[in-house]
Amino acid sequence: MISIALAGKPNSGKSTFFKAATLSDVEIANYPFTTIDANHGIAYLRVECPCQKLNIQHCTSCVDGIRFVPVQLVDVAGLVPDAHLGKGLGNEFLDELSRVDLIIHVVDASGGTDMVGNPINIGEHNPVEDIAFLEREIDMWIFNILHRNWHRISRKTEIENLAIEHAIAEQLGGIRVDDRQVKAALSRLDIQTNKPGNWSDDELKELITEIRKMNKPIIIAANKTDVAPEENIKQLKDVECKTFFVSSAAELALRMAAKKDVITYLPGDKDFTINSTNLNKAQEKGLEQLKRFIKQNNGTGVQECINSAVFSILGQIVVYPVEDENKYSDKNGRVLPDAFVVGSNCTARDLAYMVHTDIGKSFLFGINAKSKMRISDKHQLKNGDVIKIVSTK
Ligand SMILES: Nc1nc2c(ncn2[C@@H]2O[C@H](COP(=O)(O)OP(=O)(O)OP(=O)(O)O)[C@@H](O)[C@H]2O)c(=O)[nH]1
Numbered sequence: 001m002i003s004i005a006l007a008g009k010p011n012s013g014k015s016t017f018f019k020a021a022t023l024s025d026v027e028i029a030n031y032p033f034t035t036i037d038a039n040h041g042i043a044y045l046r047v048e049c050p051c052q053k054l055n056i057q058h059c060t061s062c063v064d065g066i067r068f069v070p071v072q073l074v075d076v077a078g079l080v081p082d083a084h085l086g087k088g089l090g091n092e093f094l095d096e097l098s099r100v101d102l103i104i105h106v107v108d109a110s111g112g113t114d115m116v117g118n119p120i121n122i123g124e125h126n127p128v129e130d131i132a133f134l135e136r137e138i139d140m141w142i143f144n145i146l147h148r149n150w151h152r153i154s155r156k157t158e159i160e161n162l163a164i165e166h167a168i169a170e171q172l173g174g175i176r177v178d179d180r181q182v183k184a185a186l187s188r189l190d191i192q193t194n195k196p197g198n199w200s201d202d203e204l205k206e207l208i209t210e211i212r213k214m215n216k217p218i219i220i221a222a223n224k225t226d227v228a229p230e231e232n233i234k235q236l237k238d239v240e241c242k243t244f245f246v247s248s249a250a251e252l253a254l255r256m257a258a259k260k261d262v263i264t265y266l267p268g269d270k271d272f273t274i275n276s277t278n279l280n281k282a283q284e285k286g287l288e289q290l291k292r293f294i295k296q297n298n299g300t301g302v303q304e305c306i307n308s309a310v311f312s313i314l315g316q317i318v319v320y321p322v323e324d325e326n327k328y329s330d331k332n333g334r335v336l337p338d339a340f341v342v343g344s345n346c347t348a349r350d351l352a353y354m355v356h357t358d359i360g361k362s363f364l365f366g367i368n369a370k371s372k373m374r375i376s377d378k379h380q381l382k383n384g385d386v387i388k389i390v391s392t393k
């Protein structure tokens, strides 16, 4: 399953984002290092269910044509500049990021927390200053993993005439770096690949940065936009990174109200309706403010950030395996029972393997349930495809 981490300096709102996206009961407080042990939970992608275009009545896998597909979300402890030198809680907990596919850097756009997460007056800190440090800390974390055995690896590679990309990928296997990524990173640098023993630390760091961009892309969730000064938003709009403007607090309030059936709201909606008739004045005012906020900002940004991370940045698609291509269902009649998040180069046989190894091994052909056309094992799937796999099993 695709996995995303929330990282950033303490007190920026990582756990609030996490709670809003997963509804897990985690600690949130206005001081640094509230979270020490990482929180793991399930967040959801919001996609249009294929039942809409297929005119399937009574689909039980979605809500009014909107489907929520799970991804893993990890909320890690706050990180401060020079964490790799032991500042704050250090960076050993970054091992939590080993298996993630992407990092959402949660930045306090309100400027109400200093560089290490202590509360200060809104607008006092420039959030743009927070952006670069996370990349550096992550790079230093990866650098340290590689540097540990670098002398031995580089010598061995030179003496035995081995492929350096393979040796590096092996050393970084724990964070899921592969030969292809190292090779692509090497090709972008002016570096002597047959003499790794001669590389300087700076060259190694440059290589790590290139690898990290592919292996752990970082996007920005500029959080607390509900209280952020205009000037901060303006400056954040100009930064080079892919930035989403978010209010995790607003999303959390909406999701909690929806859970209690006070309002009807689905994550990612740009409006909500009030169901409850016995609200007190404070509740009415709170909901009014939320309504104004999400109308002005086209939602709270949380769902948009998660969706864009997976679809725009990671380039994933969603496909739907079925057993009955006419009823679009499994053998128990459950319509569109499964949704798989896969890479855009996923083939019909890859999907078969994901359903079950035996089905992958004994794959005969696929059927595109929408067109009823046969597809071969190498056929590349498209977003929204509904596929029946025919195998000898
Ligand atoms: N106004 C506003 N406050 C927010 C928002 N998100 C979080 N906060 C507040 O910011 C403070 C810190 O929130 P947390 O979610 O605990 O922050 P964190 O990044 O997990 O903090 P650590 O675990 O200490 O690193 C809390 O007082 C939250 O209520 C937001 O979108 N808007």
Ligand SMILES: [Mg+2]
Pocket: 014, 015, 016, 027, 028, 034, 035, 075
């Ligand atoms: Mg936290």
